[in-house]
Amino acid sequence: MSNIVEVKHLKKSFGTNEVLKDIDFSVREGEVVCIIGSSGSGKSTLLRCINMLEIPTSGEILYEGKNILDGDVAPSQYRAKMGMVFQQFHLFNNLTVLDNCTVGQRRVLKRSKSEAESTAMKYLSMVGMDAFINAKPRQISGGQKQRVAIARALCMDPEALLFDEPTSALDPEMVGEVLTVMRTLANQGMTMIVVTHEMSFARDVADRIVFMDDGVIVEEGSPKEIFTAPKNQRTRDFLKRIIEI
Amino acid sequence: MLSYVFLTSGAALFFTQSWEILKKFFSMFLSGMWETVFISIFGTAFGVLIGLGAGILRTIPVMPGDSRFKKGLLKFLNVLLSAYVEVFRGTPMIVQAMVIYYGAASSGIYMEKNFAAIFIVSINTGAYMAEIVRGGILSIDKGQFEAAHSIGMDHFNTMIYIIMPQVMRNILPAIGNEFVINIKDTSVLNVISVTELYYQSKSIATQNFMYFQVFLITSIIYLILTFSVTRLLRLFEKKLEGADTYTIMGSHTMGHAAFKVDEKKGAIL
Numbered sequence: 469m470s471n472i473v474e475v476k477h478l479k480k481s482f483g484t485n486e487v488l489k490d491i492d493f494s495v496r497e498g499e500v501v502c503i504i505g506s507s508g509s510g511k512s513t514l515l516r517c518i519n520m521l522e523i524p525t526s527g528e529i530l531y532e533g534k535n536i537l538d539g540d541v542a543p544s545q546y547r548a549k550m551g552m553v554f555q556q557f558h559l560f561n562n563l564t565v566l567d568n569c570t571v572g573q574r575r576v577l578k579r580s581k582s583e584a585e586s587t588a589m590k591y592l593s594m595v596g597m598d599a600f601i602n603a604k605p606r607q608i609s610g611g612q613k614q615r616v617a618i619a620r621a622l623c624m625d626p627e628a629l630l631f632d633e634p635t636s637a638l639d640p641e642m643v644g645e646v647l648t649v650m651r652t653l654a655n656q657g658m659t660m661i662v663v664t665h666e667m668s669f670a671r672d673v674a675d676r677i678v679f680m681d682d683g684v685i686v687e688e689g690s691p692k693e694i695f696t697a698p699k700n701q702r703t704r705d706f707l708k709r710i711i712e713i
Numbered sequence: 714m715l716s717y718v719f720l721t722s723g724a725a726l727f728f729t730q731s732w733e734i735l736k737k738f739f740s741m742f743l744s745g746m747w748e749t750v751f752i753s754i755f756g757t758a759f760g761v762l763i764g765l766g767a768g769i770l771r772t773i774p775v776m777p778g779d780s781r782f783k784k785g786l787l788k789f790l791n792v793l794l795s796a797y798v799e800v801f802r803g804t805p806m807i808v809q810a811m812v813i814y815y816g817a818a819s820s821g822i823y824m825e826k827n828f829a830a831i832f833i834v835s836i837n838t839g840a841y842m843a844e845i846v847r848g849g850i851l852s853i854d855k856g857q858f859e860a861a862h863s864i865g866m867d868h869f870n871t872m873i874y875i876i877m878p879q880v881m882r883n884i885l886p887a888i889g890n891e892f893v894i895n896i897k898d899t900s901v902l903n904v905i906s907v908t909e910l911y912y913q914s915k916s917i918a919t920q921n922f923m924y925f926q927v928f929l930i931t932s933i934i935y936l937i938l939t940f941s942v943t944r945l946l947r948l949f950e951k952k953l954e955g956a957d958t959y960t961i962m963g964s965h966t967m968g969h970a971a972f973k974v975d976e977k978k979g980a981i982l
């Protein structure tokens with residue numbers, strides 16, 4: 469299958485702090501990739517570079533054969549194709565649940581109001597939030613917010629969904645409802661890149677695990693390879709620490 | 714005892730005089746009041762629009778692949794806006810009124826008085842609002858911008874549909890403040906003979922020389938105006954905050970309320 473997005477020799481520095489050091493990374497259509505690694509290893513930065521929320525210092529991000537960093541591809545068109553789900557949800561505070569899901573369709577995809585609303589209803593019912601279309605973000609729980617955020621991303625018909633620790637800000641009893649939605653999406657063949665600390669999710673759902681440490685991809689492979697027979701010492705140390713917790 | 718009678722009769726006389734003045738010059742007070750209200754409403758409204766526009770322009774991001782020309786233009790725009798803010802915040806409106814009105818006149822442009830008045834109040838308010846809006850934008854969580862960008866919304870869509878509605882709510886008290894200031898400060902426009910409340914009061918007083926009585930009435934009118942504006946804006950703020958309740962829809966039945974939830978009480982009604 470073809471690559472949805474391909475990252476080559478990606479570097480990103482904040483001032484003198486080099487956070488990503490020569491990253492090569494790609495995702496195939498329909499693949500679920502989980503990125504794991506300790507805090508500060510650059511996982512979020514990689515995801516944010518792929519969505520162009522951070523501008524890489526150097527390197528290439530190839531989408532449909534074009535380097536999006538050249539300026540030939542309009543960033544907004546590209547971003548709409550890479551849905552992003554944030555740790556802190558970031559629902560639009562001024563809009564209702566329904567409008568959160570329609571505003572992008574209407575302003576970016578130029579869909580009509582009724583078309584946008586029926587698409588929104590489709591995905592809101594898929595995540596089980598269709599009953600809350602009139603609620604404002606401040607009126608619903610964290611798990612509900614994250615499910616709406618996933619629906620909002622899906623409404624744009626993305627080629628891939630990027631998740632940055634989607635359950636880390638949730639109370640434990642709400643983690644399950646969000647992971648369930650993500651499992652469903654994975655089963656439906658959605659291409660997903662998931663930064664996560666949920667090791668059981670990574671083990672069950674991922675096609676491939678990427679372990680990052682200190683700005684580099686140390687090791688990647690199938691969940692079985694990474695979790696049962698990690699080759700690199702740093703991977704082993706990380707997994708040992710995780711399991712001890 | 715005698716002095717008491719003297720005082721009360723003096724006070725009585727004063728109130729009778731004031732009442733007579735109000736009755737006699739009622740239409741002048743009223744037209745001055747309307748003029749003041751008119752200029753401050755439009756001046757504040759346009760000022761807010763200028764402030765929002767400046768806020769949108771000043772936050773245009775530079776993207777990789779942007780031409781040198783676009784980068785230069787953005788820089789120039791920023792310098793221009795900063796200069797505008799500095800100049801109009803750093804000089805008194807009474808002086809701005811003179812410079813603009815007579816400056817235009819000397820270059821052969823005759824400005825209609827009301828137009829000039831609204832123009833001056835607008836750009837003056839705009840300079841203050843630009844800074845207030847800038848602060849308002851800074852106070853919005855970065856995540857709101859990122860979420861909008863992540864679904865492909867460009868800068869203008871992000872600002873207009875996501876950021877500015879939130880900024881507006883946050884700066885509403887500051888807008889109210891500007892409105893109140895404008896009601897009072899339009900009085901300086903009498904220097905270019907705009908017939909607002911202060912100008913009218915002065916005309917009345919020069920006819921009967923009862924400055925105290927006239928301007929006491931004037932100050933009461935100003936107070937009524939500013940007080941009403943403050944109250945109205947409070948109501949508006951309350952309204953903007955929206956309902957505490959929302960309706961849970963029965964599944965797949967848009968438009969059919971199943972039950973209501975009260976946010977504050979956390980109860981199902």
Ligand SMILES: Nc1ncnc2c1ncn2[C@@H]1O[C@H](COP(=O)(O)OP(=O)(O)OP(=O)(O)O)[C@@H](O)[C@H]1O
Binds near residue numbers: 482513
């Ligand atoms: N905007 C920024 N400015 C400066 N430094 C930053 C910025 N964003 C991230 N960094 C730095 O880059 C490094 C990697 O951060 P990143 O958020 O990508 O790590 P992470 O792997 O996602 O960690 P976590 O698991 O805690 O989310 C950290 O050292 C962080 O301090």
Ligand SMILES: [Mg+2]
Binds near residue numbers: 511512513633
């Ligand atoms: Mg992170």
